[in-house]
Amino acid sequence: MWQFFHKLGSPKWFFGIATRFMPWLLAGGLLLLAAGLIWGLAFAPKDYLQGNSYRIIFIHVPSAFLAQSIYISMAVAAVVTLVWRMKLADVFVKAIAPVGLLFTFLALFTGAIWGKPTWGTWWVWDARLTAMLILLFLYGGVIALDRAINDEKSAARAVAVLVLVGVVNIPIIKYSVDWWNTLHQPATFKLTEKPTMPMEMWLPLLLSVLGLYLLFGWLACIRMKTEILVREQRTRWVRELVLAGRK
Amino acid sequence: MHPIRKKRLTIVLFLVAGLAIAVGLTTYALRQNINLFYDPSEIAAGNVPVDVRIRAGGMVEEGSVIRDPESLKVEFRVTDFSASVPMEYVGILPDLFAEGQGIVAMGRMDASGRFIADQVLAKHDEQYMPPEVADALERASKGQHKAADAQKAAESTAY
Amino acid sequence: MAFDSFSAFIAMEGHGPYVWACYAVFVVLLAGLMVWSVKRNQSVLGACQRRYETDAKTSGQTTRKAPATFTRVEISQD
Numbered sequence: 001m002w003q004f005f006h007k008l009g010s011p012k013w014f015f016g017i018a019t020r021f022m023p024w025l026l027a028g029g030l031l032l033l034a035a036g037l038i039w040g041l042a043f044a045p046k047d048y049l050q051g052n053s054y055r056i057i058f059i060h061v062p063s064a065f066l067a068q069s070i071y072i073s074m075a076v077a078a079v080v081t082l083v084w085r086m087k088l089a090d091v092f093v094k095a096i097a098p099v100g101l102l103f104t105f106l107a108l109f110t111g112a113i114w115g116k117p118t119w120g121t122w123w124v125w126d127a128r129l130t131a132m133l134i135l136l137f138l139y140g141g142v143i144a145l146d147r148a149i150n151d152e153k154s155a156a157r158a159v160a161v162l163v164l165v166g167v168v169n170i171p172i173i174k175y176s177v178d179w180w181n182t183l184h185q186p187a188t189f190k191l192t193e194k195p196t197m198p199m200e201m202w203l204p205l206l207l208s209v210l211g212l213y214l215l216f217g218w219l220a221c222i223r224m225k226t227e228i229l230v231r232e233q234r235t236r237w238v239r240e241l242v243l244a245g246r247k
Numbered sequence: 248m249h250p251i252r253k254k255r256l257t258i259v260l261f262l263v264a265g266l267a268i269a270v271g272l273t274t275y276a277l278r279q280n281i282n283l284f285y286d287p288s289e290i291a292a293g294n295v296p297v298d299v300r301i302r303a304g305g306m307v308e309e310g311s312v313i314r315d316p317e318s319l320k321v322e323f324r325v326t327d328f329s330a331s332v333p334m335e336y337v338g339i340l341p342d343l344f345a346e347g348q349g350i351v352a353m354g355r356m357d358a359s360g361r362f363i364a365d366q367v368l369a370k371h372d373e374q375y376m377p378p379e380v381a382d383a384l385e386r387a388s389k390g391q392h393k394a395a396d397a398q399k400a401a402e403s404t405a406y
Numbered sequence: 407m408a409f410d411s412f413s414a415f416i417a418m419e420g421h422g423p424y425v426w427a428c429y430a431v432f433v434v435l436l437a438g439l440m441v442w443s444v445k446r447n448q449s450v451l452g453a454c455q456r457r458y459e460t461d462a463k464t465s466g467q468t469t470r471k472a473p474a475t476f477t478r479v480e481i482s483q484d
Binding site: 046079118119121125127180183188 | 255263266267274278281283284285304341342348351366371373374375376377
């Protein structure tokens, strides 16, 4: 097990694996996402109460899922950075923070547009929405802090500490709708319980969630590869790999 | 595991645990401010300031909505099934506003215990279903009521 | 199909602008991030290649030039 762990820490090993998996992640992600969205937009029945505006759920829920999952994975990587000083963990955090920022923004934006016809307002300062806004600022803070510190090692540690400090926000986002009175309704899409929607609405949602996860995997791979290239360009294996790829 | 790494891991875990406790206590202390709205029971118990802008939320009571035919004024009662509060609102209601539907209203309590709303937001639950299913469910529940009524009637006539 | 016609699909019973705005922003931003990531990867890769090539050239030149240059050699006097 430890051997696998050390292999995982090797940028060279990761580079090879990522190159092999990326076409599958991209193709699978695009296919599943397209299937889920087209099904959800055109074929799923409308909701008895909200009519067609509920179709925003097929992008709102996957974006919100990813926004939180990405932060959790960043927090795990931050622990690895702080405890084991593994370079690849830090590469991961830096590569995916902008992706997390984008999905958080999308969750907030689609939520605001959905809120107008259903709730009657774009924005309300309830616990769920506010916690999500804090997540957006956390992602922004992580990116800014990383840019602000020139030294690679101290930047890695500072960013890891900030990510860990922010991780308390994740259970707040998840349970805000159960702990406090909020305008936002409780979760519809849960992996552990029976869904609160019929199959013909739940399946397209599942497809788009899975598709977006695969696309995130692809994004993480390509962005990590870029970051590794930047950092390891003085090493021999990168030099050989780049010069071999040119021919 | 290497002792240095073990030490670092403990520090990290303590950091996260300490922070979680701090944030947990803070949010617990501030829970009244984090709650978006007051329940009807809290209002009925008198825990709510009069003539201060607050939010109140709950279910619109079945059969309580009275629309003024000359203006946009609407009167209704909001309930959480243990207490209810009379509300009035002048303006356009959201599409989802209906009897039996959750709402959150912004406004003030007046001295007579009425809530004068200046904004009404619709709250919806996590249930989604196609219209046909909703109709079928409603018919089924009405059917059950009818069956229960019929049974009650049969029982009462039997005595 | 949940709609009778294409125009009904676009209108979505009045909710069209909300739904389509969400989907448009989602697709544009997601595609934008993907394209940007690929472009950045390619530009970094290109920069590395150029660097290695110039490195190879200059190192070759310096080895050839080396015998002709006069370098001051500091020798300890004591």
